[in-house]
Amino acid sequence: MLGHESPVRTWAVLPVFVVAVALVAVVALLLLIVATIVLFGRIRRVTLLRVPYLLWVIYAAALNLAIWQLN
Template structure:
């Protein structure tokens, strides 16, 4: 059976969900002891409580998956989705660098590049699908906050 039109469009959503679940799994595997490590770090007074990361990332990953799916369903595979894929790889790499390897400076450099690729993805998604672009804005804001937290932890530790 050939999937066409609307069926093809909706069939893509679980693919994006699985991809984001894999990105989240990489982070989760690298962060098995992250809670204890986070609590042991010198943190700035504005650092969020440990329990906030899981719910925040769950919501963000859902929004990232829907964003990618909207862009894909609007135009298929485009260079914008290539940049989207790069930012997913960078997203997956940050947790192993920060928590797994304890390389706070390298993790900061990596999150700056991640921030740039998220920004580029938003800019490239905008003409394809405005909702896809807007769904990434909370992610960009969270990564901006996370980058400043990463820098502060690096400097304090």
């Protein structure tokens, strides 16, 4: 049956794909946060406000990576 996936197989593989896409999005977000910190480094308030956000996104990326590896 070419072109016809089993619904069970599709639903079993979909969460792994979604977690991988989320990991790519979080890594892109990390790069943008770092770029913002570098570009606005002269403005001390902006930099200081971004550091906790950067740490939170690093934590989220680590959790996402752990979930992806466990699947």
